[in-house]
Amino acid sequence: MLETERLTVHVGGVRAIDGVSLNISAGTVTAVIGPTGCGKSTLLRTINRMISLLPSVRIEGDVRLQGASIFTSGLRVTDLRRRVGLVGADTALLPGTVMDNMTYGLRVSGQWRTERARLTRVEEALREVHLWDEVKDQLDGPAEGLTAGQRRRLTMARALALGPELLLLDDPAAGLDPVATQRIESLIYTLRQRLTIVLVTNSVRQAARVSDQTAFLWLGRLVECSPTARVFTTPAERLTEDYVTGRCG
Amino acid sequence: MPDMLGAAVLALAASVAIAVGVALTLQRVPQGLGGLLRRVLGLAGTVPTVVIAAAVLTALSASGVAASVGANPMLLVVVVVPVLTMQCDRIFHGVTPPLRDAAAALGAGSLSIALTLVLPAALPAVAGAALASGAQGLGALLTVGLLQAATGSQPDTALLSPGGEAFGLGPLVFIAGTATLAVSTLVGIYVEDFAEGSSWTTPIDLVIAWLSALPPLVYAVLLVAVVTATGRTPPDASSAALLFALLLGPHAAMAVRSALATVPASLREASRALGASRRQTLRSLVLPAAARPMVRYLTGAFTRATLEWLPFVAIGMAVSHPSALPSWVRTLGVRWMPLPGLQVHGLATAPPLVMPVVPPVIWLLAGLSLVAVWLRPTPDSARERRS
Numbered sequence: 154m155l156e157t158e159r160l161t162v163h164v165g166g167v168r169a170i171d172g173v174s175l176n177i178s179a180g181t182v183t184a185v186i187g188p189t190g191c192g193k194s195t196l197l198r199t200i201n202r203m204i205s206l207l208p209s210v211r212i213e214g215d216v217r218l219q220g221a222s223i224f225t226s227g228l229r230v231t232d233l234r235r236r237v238g239l240v241g242a243d244t245a246l247l248p249g250t251v252m253d254n255m256t257y258g259l260r261v262s263g264q265w266r267t268e269r270a271r272l273t274r275v276e277e278a279l280r281e282v283h284l285w286d287e288v289k290d291q292l293d294g295p296a297e298g299l300t301a302g303q304r305r306r307l308t309m310a311r312a313l314a315l316g317p318e319l320l321l322l323d324d325p326a327a328g329l330d331p332v333a334t335q336r337i338e339s340l341i342y343t344l345r346q347r348l349t350i351v352l353v354t355n356s357v358r359q360a361a362r363v364s365d366q367t368a369f370l371w372l373g374r375l376v377e378c379s380p381t382a383r384v385f386t387t388p389a390e391r392l393t394e395d396y397v398t399g400r401c402g
Numbered sequence: 403m404p405d406m407l408g409a410a411v412l413a414l415a416a417s418v419a420i421a422v423g424v425a426l427t428l429q430r431v432p433q434g435l436g437g438l439l440r441r442v443l444g445l446a447g448t449v450p451t452v453v454i455a456a457a458v459l460t461a462l463s464a465s466g467v468a469a470s471v472g473a474n475p476m477l478l479v480v481v482v483v484p485v486l487t488m489q490c491d492r493i494f495h496g497v498t499p500p501l502r503d504a505a506a507a508l509g510a511g512s513l514s515i516a517l518t519l520v521l522p523a524a525l526p527a528v529a530g531a532a533l534a535s536g537a538q539g540l541g542a543l544l545t546v547g548l549l550q551a552a553t554g555s556q557p558d559t560a561l562l563s564p565g566g567e568a569f570g571l572g573p574l575v576f577i578a579g580t581a582t583l584a585v586s587t588l589v590g591i592y593v594e595d596f597a598e599g600s601s602w603t604t605p606i607d608l609v610i611a612w613l614s615a616l617p618p619l620v621y622a623v624l625l626v627a628v629v630t631a632t633g634r635t636p637p638d639a640s641s642a643a644l645l646f647a648l649l650l651g652p653h654a655a656m657a658v659r660s661a662l663a664t665v666p667a668s669l670r671e672a673s674r675a676l677g678a679s680r681r682q683t684l685r686s687l688v689l690p691a692a693a694r695p696m697v698r699y700l701t702g703a704f705t706r707a708t709l710e711w712l713p714f715v716a717i718g719m720a721v722s723h724p725s726a727l728p729s730w731v732r733t734l735g736v737r738w739m740p741l742p743g744l745q746v747h748g749l750a751t752a753p754p755l756v757m758p759v760v761p762p763v764i765w766l767l768a769g770l771s772l773v774a775v776w777l778r779p780t781p782d783s784a785r786e787r788r789s
Contacts, residue, residue, distance in 0.1 A: 201677055235677035244675065248691055258676035261686060301552060308672075353641035 154179035154349050155200065156393070157318060160214040161194070162199050164207060169195040171213070171373040177366075182350045184339060184364035184381065186357055186396070192373040193353040197321045201237035202230050218319065235262055238312030241323030246304055246380050254290045254307060255279070256341065258315045269390065280304040282340055284366035304334030306340065313344075320344065322352045357397050361385050369393045413478035413535040420483050420527060422521070423707030425490035429520065430512045430708035440491060448702060450709040451542035452618065453537075459546050469596050482539040489531040493524045528696075534615045541617020545713050582647040583654055583700065590658025595684055610659075614652035618710040621648045642715055650707035657699035661692045 155177040162170040170192040177183050180321060185193045198204040200216055216228045223233055235258070247254050255275040273293075279285040284306045288299070289360060305325060306361045312320065322341070324354060326334040341363045354360050360367050361381060368378040369390075377384065377393045397402040428436055428443075458480050505515045521528075593610070597603040613635045622645055629641050665688050671681040689696075 178550070201675070203671070206671065206674060231679050231682075234675060238476065239675045243668065245672045247669060247672060247687065257686070258678070261673075261676065261678040261682045311676065347470045 154181075154219065155195075155351070156201075156208045156215075156217045158215045158217070160196075160198045160199065160216060161212070162195055162204065163209075163211040164204070165193065165209045165270045169373055170199070170370075173370070173373075173375045174214075175368060175378055177349060179349050179352065180287055180347075181365040182287065182343065182345045184247045184360035185370060186355075186367060187191035187370035188396075189355070191370040193370055195242075196370070197239060197323050197351060197353055200319075200321060201234050201239050203234070203239060216224070231262075235315045236317055237321060238315060239318045239321045239323065240305075240312050240323060240325060242327035243323075244308045245318050246296045246307065248350050249296065249300070250293050251307065253293075254296045254311055255314055258311060258350070262315060264352065274314050274371070278310040281313055282310040282337065282343070284310055286384050300333075302329055303335060305329065305333070309340070318349070319334065319351065322350060323375050326351070334359075334372055357399075361397075364378060371396075371398060409551050410478055410536070414474065414479060414539075415762075417479045417486055417535070417539075418528070418532045419480040421486035421490050421500070422534075424483075424487045424522065425494050426447035426516045427532065427644035428491050429494050429516055431626075440488075443484065443488045443491060446484035448706070451481050451538045452484060452545050452713055453709050454484065455539070455542040455546045455711070459543075475662045477543060478536070478539050481542055482535045485538065486531060486535040489535065490524075490528055493527045493531065494520050495524050495679070504737065524572065537615070538617050541619040543621045545622075547718075564579075574639055574697035575646050577703070578643040578647040579650060586651050587658050590655045590662065591684065593655075594659045594662040595688060596680065610652055610655050614656045616652075616715070621645060622714045644710045645714060648706065649710050650704065653707050654700060657703040658696060661699050662688060664695045665691045666752075668708050 155175070156174045160170055160173045160175075161168065173192075173196065174335070175183075181251050185196060187193055194202060199212065200218075200223070204210055205335075212224070213301055217236065218233075221228070249255055252275065255278065256271050259274060270352065276285060276289075279288065281306045284303060287303060288307075291298070296304070296307060309320075309322075314372070326343075329337065340360065341352065344350060345365075352360070352364060359367045364376060367381045367384040369376045369392075371392060377388060377390045379389065383389075385391060385397055388397065392401070431439065455477075460479060461769055483525045494516075501519060502515055503524070505519050589606070589610070593603065593606050597606065625641060625648065657673050660704070669687060669691065670683055674680075678686070
């Protein structure tokens, strides 16, 4: 589904990612863990090329989605970003209503041209994140009126409405209370049945709970990428063991 | 000249001291009173320095006080302080709340926070603002001085008469203003939303900021020099229109940039993450979100450019052909003072050319400034907190 091959990313002259090679299978949840500043978010933003919005970025190596390089000149980056959704804790709500947020991506994509088709798509996406019942009566209300947990799920629904093949989640439960966190995690568990998910998280326990495989980054390098059970029980690297057990990082 | 320079430097130093003192005090006054004072300062700071200079010279001449910078450095202080105080207040307010909170959590009082944290952090910006305000103030005083000279001693026509032959000025100014607004808007949008990462960004940034900080007198003198060098003596209506465009352009570009900058980067990023292109993001998200501040800031830019431009037209008209005034005055819907009585000399009669003589335009522009200031978000508004 997704492969990175000796991926190196320089941001502003600093090597944020250093020769990372990953292989992510379809229909799995891959957790990326590591201390702050180790390149987790940079890796996600490289996969859907949001990284190129930053000035002074240089990328070496390759990222292949369904076997095709995402850096191919013929590939439209806007199409890539619809196929590879990115949702983070700091993803902003757009100005306007819940409906405005949900239909924005659909409108700019030029697909789902009719109002009816859009509404159907919106309802499907909101149901998928278990938000429909909570907001169906306030679709025309301001999105900023939602709770933090609802906002987070709204940003996920907004991305899901575009029908992505791959969903990148950048610490989606950051700053949420345990109940809202549990909802997000159960949502990830549900979505894995039809989507491939890459989850960046600062919570080692969350990675253990929801992911199929775990990649551990340290100072921009990939230390280990194995099935989650193995990473948390018999890691191949001493550094991984120290990190997941809390002895370092 | 050295006397004047020395006096100007002293006056500027005094202005900085007063402005910084007032702005630092403002940081410590309660929210409600502070907001009111800021609105008053905002209103005063929006009035172009040339208008303040004209008003001050009028008052001084009426009371018989010597009214030149060399003879009375307080002139520059009075002209510069309102603008500089407003800028200092904004600069100080730009020192982020987390820094202040951190200092307060460490037990610092508001005075020591202001002196040990806010002032050092803001010092370079305050210095820049002081220099710019000083240049603007001096330029304004010289402009009004030229206006006095124009009405009092018939100086060289070629140097002082952009707009002297001013038939058809209204349409020309309209065309120049519209074209300038269009170009400036495009430049502002390009620099703010399309030029990131380009090697041209920084030079364009610098040039726009520099052009907008130049005193209008510089534009006028350079323009007259260029026009007369090309053999068109005296400068005509098209020169006056071009001067208006030159004064408006940088202000308008800065206004557009400022308006676009009110849209948080996170919104643009969210839009791009949803597959929108840069243009789609601009069209469907950034421009609608920035429309209100853009109208507000452009109104301010237009008002400022017009108020800066009027004295030069007045100089040109007074110097070259007073009898030609009615044609363009009628075009703009402006009343002039009794034309046969334009043969006036001395200080007391000069300022009326700038202010009371054109009451409809002045009041309209003053009203627009007031609206622009009233609509402008205060630094602690919800919009900026969200940003």
